[in-house]
Amino acid sequence: MKVEMPGAPQNMPWWIDPLLLTVCNLALAFAFSALLVWFIGESPPAIAAELLRGAFGSAEAVGYTLFYATNFIFTGLAVAVAYHCGLFNIGGEGQAYIGGLGLGLAALYLDFLPFPLLLLAAMLAAALFGAGWSLVPAVLQARRGSHVVITTIMFNFIAAALMNYLLVNVLIKPGSMSPETRVFADSTHLPMVHDMAAAVGLTLSASPLNLSFFIALLCCVAVWLFLWHMPWGYEVRTVGGNPRAAVYAGISPSRCIILAMCLSGGLAGLLSLNEILGSQHRLLIEFTAGYGFVGIAVALMGRSHPAGIVLAAILFGALYQGGAELAYTFERISKDIVIVIQGLVILFTGALGFMLRPPLGAACAKIFSGGGRAVA
Amino acid sequence: MPSLELLLSVLDSSVRLAAPLVFAALAGLYSERSGVVDIGLEGKMLAAAFAAAAAAAVTQNAWLGLCAGVAASCTLALVHGFACITHKGDHIVSGMAVNILAFGLTVILGIAWFAQGGRTPFLGSDARFGALVFPGADAVAPLPLLGPVYRELLSGHNILVYLAFACVAATAWALYRTRFGLRLRAVGESPAAVDTAGISVAFLRYRAVLICGVLCGFAGAYLSTAQGAAFISGMTAGKGFIALAAMIFGKWRPWPVLSACLLFGFFEAGAAHIQGVSLPLVGAVPVQAVQALPYLFTVVILAGFFGAAVAPRAAGKPYTRGEH
Numbered sequence: 001m002k003v004e005m006p007g008a009p010q011n012m013p014w015w016i017d018p019l020l021l022t023v024c025n026l027a028l029a030f031a032f033s034a035l036l037v038w039f040i041g042e043s044p045p046a047i048a049a050e051l052l053r054g055a056f057g058s059a060e061a062v063g064y065t066l067f068y069a070t071n072f073i074f075t076g077l078a079v080a081v082a083y084h085c086g087l088f089n090i091g092g093e094g095q096a097y098i099g100g101l102g103l104g105l106a107a108l109y110l111d112f113l114p115f116p117l118l119l120l121a122a123m124l125a126a127a128l129f130g131a132g133w134s135l136v137p138a139v140l141q142a143r144r145g146s147h148v149v150i151t152t153i154m155f156n157f158i159a160a161a162l163m164n165y166l167l168v169n170v171l172i173k174p175g176s177m178s179p180e181t182r183v184f185a186d187s188t189h190l191p192m193v194h195d196m197a198a199a200v201g202l203t204l205s206a207s208p209l210n211l212s213f214f215i216a217l218l219c220c221v222a223v224w225l226f227l228w229h230m231p232w233g234y235e236v237r238t239v240g241g242n243p244r245a246a247v248y249a250g251i252s253p254s255r256c257i258i259l260a261m262c263l264s265g266g267l268a269g270l271l272s273l274n275e276i277l278g279s280q281h282r283l284l285i286e287f288t289a290g291y292g293f294v295g296i297a298v299a300l301m302g303r304s305h306p307a308g309i310v311l312a313a314i315l316f317g318a319l320y321q322g323g324a325e326l327a328y329t330f331e332r333i334s335k336d337i338v339i340v341i342q343g344l345v346i347l348f349t350g351a352l353g354f355m356l357r358p359p360l361g362a363a364c365a366k367i368f369s370g371g372g373r374a375v376a
Numbered sequence: 377m378p379s380l381e382l383l384l385s386v387l388d389s390s391v392r393l394a395a396p397l398v399f400a401a402l403a404g405l406y407s408e409r410s411g412v413v414d415i416g417l418e419g420k421m422l423a424a425a426f427a428a429a430a431a432a433a434v435t436q437n438a439w440l441g442l443c444a445g446v447a448a449s450c451t452l453a454l455v456h457g458f459a460c461i462t463h464k465g466d467h468i469v470s471g472m473a474v475n476i477l478a479f480g481l482t483v484i485l486g487i488a489w490f491a492q493g494g495r496t497p498f499l500g501s502d503a504r505f506g507a508l509v510f511p512g513a514d515a516v517a518p519l520p521l522l523g524p525v526y527r528e529l530l531s532g533h534n535i536l537v538y539l540a541f542a543c544v545a546a547t548a549w550a551l552y553r554t555r556f557g558l559r560l561r562a563v564g565e566s567p568a569a570v571d572t573a574g575i576s577v578a579f580l581r582y583r584a585v586l587i588c589g590v591l592c593g594f595a596g597a598y599l600s601t602a603q604g605a606a607f608i609s610g611m612t613a614g615k616g617f618i619a620l621a622a623m624i625f626g627k628w629r630p631w632p633v634l635s636a637c638l639l640f641g642f643f644e645a646g647a648a649h650i651q652g653v654s655l656p657l658v659g660a661v662p663v664q665a666v667q668a669l670p671y672l673f674t675v676v677i678l679a680g681f682f683g684a685a686v687a688p689r690a691a692g693k694p695y696t697r698g699e700h
Contacts, residue, residue: 146679164664
């Protein structure tokens, strides 16, 4: 999935493309969302105000926003790492689900370990299970040329069937009606940010925001170091840029494909760290709730750069948190408006990402060269 | 013969469950044969299911519902075409956008219009596609084997089921026996050659994408106004992806695609029957294992262990004159 760059004018300021174009595309997505809101008879400014208030109106709201953002950082990074290798990993949802299985097993059966060791074991299990789930599509792509998009879609459904079977028939808490495991031992729960703040004398209102937010930020740094400051990351990006050139440079594309997909699956698997070990404290059915797919929008909007991904993840975290509040205030609208916005963001920053580039480039060229002279 | 009855009832529901897959898989076939990858079948079906159920509920007419479904599906198909053909966007990303957009829009509009938590009003028999009973179905029933087969399996489906099977024949004819079909196959393999012959690549692909939209419209309308009697949010439940799998499993060819759809329909019908039943040789099979079979089969076939499944060569690649 290498994005062509048609109509990119030369000698433009560097920020036009990653910043101005993204902002314009986002504006288009929000404009269409506003149109929809107006069409069904609600007031777009009122909805926007309510979204903002729900997402940032109180310390608790901000905590929730960052909690959702943590999920989206993990899945966004997962999509981005594969993208840099020229692969579109649409299987984040399934990899996160299976990652949750690994983490859940660790938390259920290793809960005698001291917390730091347990955290390490749970993270490793989540990442390894997630990576394992992406290994088969990766190997099939690398060795047999089976299109990774299709195989990862199929693996999402296989993961759903497998987890459904395991949770209904095997891992279910005896006597429980809903398909979920027993609650993990207290000693396994990730520390909450408000508890951590209280320990150093700060008072924050309670929210599910937990230690994994900081682990997600560390993952951003790690991905950045890997992609731009390590030989393997360089090889991955070379394969993504031009696989044939990579072969001539002595790089093995199939090894890079497998490496990138496993890293991607591992990052997606870590989603359960926040959602399961940080908040739900038990493994339950469909806990991924589409967060794997939000990662696609986040990676596209963040231009597959860790810094961009953090910003995009916070935006989507705010939309998810603010959206959850909408149904209380407005009769004719529900939190699903956020899903429409998500679709529009993917459409305008992804599929139609370069629609605005020629006119924008022309306008900028006028302002930065010809336009200046015309004024003088 | 109770076993024959059971077999006939499973085959009968296989046919019913295969029909929407046939429409959607053929839709994908047209699109991908022209070089436009479409993972947005699911979204288009969902939008069509909603529009069909909504229009049928308001007008009390199943055919007007079908028209609305086709229109909704074609609108999304044109969005996909606009992104992939006109603006050379990524086909997968665009397909994903269509899927997510359709899911959100159907719920939002459903709540705003009908205020039933995303459902559409229940459709009476007038506003749905009812069963067609073949002449003499009851008269031949006493005949051994032939009678029940005629009455249960061939007769008694709604008109869209028969239309789905007719579409397979029509597609096979259009694809291999008409000028349009030749050009369609050519543009998916080598758009540069088609362009050199003076035929517009974009126009051909737009037509293919629109046919895809029409067929997805039928698939969606089938779900909400023939098989079901209302729209429920997310009611396609992965059927668009099973259709995609059937298209790959059938290697982008009409008749093998039909077989794949029937096979996957059979799995779905069978899953409902094997709950708690112990099968010979394998014992009790979890329902979830049967549900995962279409996806597993597709991965195996994509891996190329049973003859290569090769997509049209130019599928997924935007065409820019002079770059190929």
